[in-house]
Amino acid sequence: MPHPILKVVADQGCQSYLVGCPETRRALLVDPKVGRTKTIQDAASKFGLTIERVVDTHTHADHLSAGQTYAAAGLDVVMSRHTTCLRKVLRVGDGDEVRVGSLRLRVLEVPGHTPDSIALEGHGLAFVGDTLFAGSLARTDFRGASAAQLFESVTKRLLTLPDDTVVFAGHDYRDVLFTTIGHERRTNPALKHADAASYARATADVPGAGNAPEVDHMLALNQADDALPELPSAVVAACCAPGPSPANPAMHVTEHTVAELRDSEPARAAAGHWIDVRDPWEFAQWRIPGTRNLPLSELGLHLAEFTRGAEPFVFSCLGGVRSKTAAKTLAFLGVVDRPISLAGGINAWRDAGAPIERS
Numbered sequence: 001m002p003h004p005i006l007k008v009v010a011d012q013g014c015q016s017y018l019v020g021c022p023e024t025r026r027a028l029l030v031d032p033k034v035g036r037t038k039t040i041q042d043a044a045s046k047f048g049l050t051i052e053r054v055v056d057t058h059t060h061a062d063h064l065s066a067g068q069t070y071a072a073a074g075l076d077v078v079m080s081r082h083t084t085c086l087r088k089v090l091r092v093g094d095g096d097e098v099r100v101g102s103l104r105l106r107v108l109e110v111p112g113h114t115p116d117s118i119a120l121e122g123h124g125l126a127f128v129g130d131t132l133f134a135g136s137l138a139r140t141d142f143r144g145a146s147a148a149q150l151f152e153s154v155t156k157r158l159l160t161l162p163d164d165t166v167v168f169a170g171h172d173y174r175d176v177l178f179t180t181i182g183h184e185r186r187t188n189p190a191l192k193h194a195d196a197a198s199y200a201r202a203t204a205d206v207p208g209a210g211n212a213p214e215v216d217h218m219l220a221l222n223q224a225d226d227a228l229p230e231l232p233s234a235v236v237a238a239c240c241a242p243g244p245s246p247a248n249p250a251m252h253v254t255e256h257t258v259a260e261l262r263d264s265e266p267a268r269a270a271a272g273h274w275i276d277v278r279d280p281w282e283f284a285q286w287r288i289p290g291t292r293n294l295p296l297s298e299l300g301l302h303l304a305e306f307t308r309g310a311e312p313f314v315f316s317c318l319g320g321v322r323s324k325t326a327a328k329t330l331a332f333l334g335v336v337d338r339p340i341s342l343a344g345g346i347n348a349w350r351d352a353g354a355p356i357e358r359s
């Protein structure tokens with residue numbers, strides 16, 4: 001079977017995932033957030049996907065889930081058998097399978113951030129909710145959290161997955177869209193602790209300390225049986241991103257202008273070193289001649305195709321935002337050296353009168 005179709009819908013540090021079966025065009029939606037249902041539906045339509053099933057990886061405390069909205073529309077909403085939500089959900093436990101079309105994703109119980117946290121793995125991918133993040137672990141200062149339990153879940157469950165498993169987390173605070181099990185095993189500072197007790201001591205988290213009134217309000221709404229109205233992003237999140245992560249020099253991305261890249265474009269394109277990370281329908285409409293399309297959300301499925309130390313890869317998109325995320329993510333993973341992002345994207349390329357290919 002071809003690889004699953006993937007679309008990441010990011011919003012204020014939260015990540016929702018559309019995971020589509022390439023054969024049936026049926027899709028699983030992971031961790032939808034209130035305020036993004038139209039964006040998600042638009043994305044599903046453009047990929048020709050029908051959302052069939054929804055998973056909430058845990059009872060979210062810091063943002064509002066749109067799970068109940070989908071339940072009200074008649075879709076199955078999958079949650080852990082340990083959830084205390086009053087909403088009607090399909091309860092799953094360790095080893096259960098979540099199926100959509102030909103996709104089979106295995107459920108792993110991974111408590112720690114919350115008692116009802118689950119992850120899904122299969123097809124070389126892992127949707128881990130709030131457990132293992134790129135370079136850190138999830139917060140454990142909410143009521144019911146346990147830093148020691150989180151460490152055990154990550155080390156004894158998630159780290160048993162193959163190193164090349166692509167990890168998609170519930171949050172991204174560093175502009176790193178995904179990571180891999182192998183990269184986290186090798187580099188995640190939290191996983192350098194000898195054991196769970198050592199990690200728990202280091203975090204010094206006090207469960208419940210993070211339950212500010214607005215957090216408890218969100219939690220109550222997420223546990224209730226009511227579909228929530230679509231609300232603007234600003235009011236559906238109760239916590240903001242942690243402070244900026246320490247600068248990681250390996251993630252440095254150089255932005256080049258059209259003028260700087262224009263002359264080298266044919267050679268790079270010929271070498272397959274110019275990657276357009278827009279979605280396929282955007283690329284189909286218009287593109288820089290010779291460039292290769294690897295959508296940002298699916299880059300993790302193509303890591304073996306990059307070669308370190310070769311001529312630097314150039315990444316481009318519509319306006320220069322997604323290409324920076326792509327370059328940063330691959331640099332974080334050590335997959336590419338000295339990545340370059342086209343400033344202003346294909347819009348700037350067109351405005352400069354550089355060649356464009358259209359369908």
Ligand SMILES: [Fe+2]
Nearest residue numbers: 060061062130
């Ligand atoms: Fe969470």
